[in-house]
Amino acid sequence: MIEQKTTNPNDRTIEASSKKLLSKPIAFIQLIAFSTFGLVMFFVPFTIGGKRTIFFDHAASYLVKQQHNLSVTLLFLLMIFGAIKPFMDGSWQKNLTQKILTIFKVIGLILAVMYITGIAPGFIMEKDMMPFLFEKLALPVGMIVPIGALILAFLVGFGLLEMVGVLMQPIMRPIWKTPGSSAIDAVASFVGSYSIGLLITNRVYLQKQYSAREAIIIATGFSTVSAAFMIIVAKTLNLMEFWNIFFWSTLVITFIVTAITARIPPISLFDDNAERVALNNLRGRRLAAAFEAGLSTSRQASNFKKILWSNFQDGLIMTAAIIPSIIAVGLTGLLLAKYTPVFDALGLLLYPFTWLSGLSEPLVAAKGMSAGLAEMFLPALLLNEADVLTRFVAGVISISSVLFFSAMIPCVLATQIPVSVGKMVIVWFERVVFSIILAAAFGHLAMYFNWIS
Template sequence: MSERDILPPGSSVPRTPLDSPAPASLPPEKLLSQPVALMQLIVFSTIGLVMFFVPFTIGEKSTILFDHGATYLVTQQHSLAVFLLFLLMIYGVGRPIYDGSWRKNITNMILTAFKIIGLALAVMYVSDMAPAIIMEKDMLPFLFEKLALPVGMIVPIGALILAFLLGFGLLEMFGVLMQPIMKPIWKTPGSSAIDAVASFVGSYSIGLLITNRVFLQNQYSVREAIIIATGFSTVSAAFMVIVAKTLGLMEFWNLFFWSTLIITFIVTAITARIPPIRGFDDSVERLDLDNQQGNRLAAAYHLGLATSRRATDLKQIMWSNFRDGLTMAAAIVPSIIAVGLTGLLLAKYTPVFDALGLLLYPFTWITGMPEPLEAAKGMSAGLAEMFLPALLLTEAEVLTRYVAGVVSISSVLFFSAMIPCVLATEIPLSVPKMVIIWFERVVLSILIAAPFGHLAIYLGWIS
């Protein structure tokens, strides 16, 4: 099994057996020397870790560095940010029409329609021509100013910074070190560790693309592919920043990020063992890479170094990640406006989410959340769009906001983007079963996140 067999074109993430070095994709004379590659691995990985996980105080605001940059664009260069956002949305709307992908299937048609509606709503907002019912401050103005603008700026910048975490060997080292625990805990092969981490810190679309490619190569069983697609392919760390900002949790960014990651993976370990996922076929014939002998730490080091030796074109690596971020932002921002407004209108003027929230109410009540019925209703809206719980509960108590943030990420599945992406793959998973998995994940996330939130508040980690 080679990296060419598994990875999508342009990807820089290799995957190899534990006891063999990664096959070179460049002639030996074009690879970086080992000392230079080691220095590159250390320096660039450190830059990525610092940019993503170390808060800095600038102008009395404490947050991670790239969030400072995006905030500067949105607040200090507002006109420029709006102009760039419209360029993104026009590209997002025009691309499926230009390449004809809008008529590929009914899902693409619906998503393209939502993108067009989202662009039209944005034009109506900036020209002050929208109906009064959607111009209330918690409707279209909130979606545009507090969600669409930050998403449009943060996702491309975040994708650029992610290049330092994904492109120089750190991810591969972590994947090898994770191999011994993947099968017993998550029921997936050890090699899926790279998929899991790439999906979490990268993007669900890239993660699903990799998972589908590996599944078609007969390296994942149906059950394993579904576990990875519905359990690890969550929104990226850049989107997590948007959720945390909306809910006022950036002051506790590291606690929010790491607890959400752990809770997401705990929930995945549980859903892998219960219906409907448990009932899917788990048979597959493949080379067993999980029982390789040798020094795992050394193998991780050599694989990380081999990846760094291949990373000879810094400009191309940065541009590839930035381009992916632009493409993702362009595709999702107009959808967020359209689907988000639909969800907000349904939440405010119809009983749709009230009824769905009643199913979650016992769990928000038993975990001692303030105003448990309102919390349940807000979290139920995440089925339509993962941002809606954050939008609907932004004024709630800090415990509710924390749990809503965790649920937004750990539920994984939502109709505005993730579910259509899964349907576009060859993974045999129906919409009804995805809805059941979504409900299981939300319930489990509440049952785990709420007690932890109580503990964090008691210990002063969250105030």
């Protein structure tokens, strides 16, 4: 998991005293300019070469298509690093989960070598297996995540994250039953990565500032995949022309589902005692307090190159860790979906909800969405040729379900947050059911108003 500092104000005060602070005017310009740049890069589409999408998607597409050999070489270097790193740092011996994940990383690297050299068995080389996984998933992810991490520095490194956190404080407790400070976890996960969010959550829980229930709500409800991964999902499902509709509706649906699951078993049955000191009420206008928090962070962000490099490095490490395991687990899921009834059986449990939601071919949709338990990307892979409503719902499910075995569940198990695999599977099912209902309802509305078509 990626190293990330907590947002404890005392820690920041100590840290700030040991390094140069920017003047308030310079910090203000930096906060506004860099935050605006980050927002534009993430959310404003540009038309280049007849293709309309956000900036770093253009950059990644250029590498994948125009510099294919270079991108394949870079991807293999990252995969090799990801496969050998657990043996170099000894992390593979940490627990059973790490041993299994390490095996999958090695298998993923071997599969990629077999694909490139053309020596893989025929059933693996079918176009909807390794060719699809490698060319349509691994390569774009391998290029987008590091570039996205670099752009994310402008969203999380210069005060915007803290501003959003303060503004969100008044609604966290009544809606999600978590402290106001958990807004930082939520935003860090959604614009950064679930690994960052989980690391923050685990540290705060160990400091007894979160109860067990609060930590589980945050880990299973806020720690979803990053915005950079959402682009991969949207591209695979051909939803990039509706990127803003897809992004914002997915964000809202994800957090609505979290508000629901926080109030029902199994999460509602966990202990809710915490030993945190009551936070003082903010004085003055909240907008002013949010701005002050953002400005304070911006004043400390004096080393521009270090901030960019740190985020880019995090992106490289994350890519190295996830690409080989995604290939291995993704291929396993695709093979199970194509040649076994595993997801047919699981899909039967979701069928009533896809049928009630008015999706065409509801059983096919239910089967595809059930595969998300193995890997969050599988619904997008399995349903990428469905009608637009089903593709939209599948895209939302890929993000809002949060929990999946290829990465997220093992990451939670690696923390001290007291939730079992069985409980997480139940929470996953609840999240998928509510996400299907909400996403289908919004999808029908969006089609009626021609927001998506």
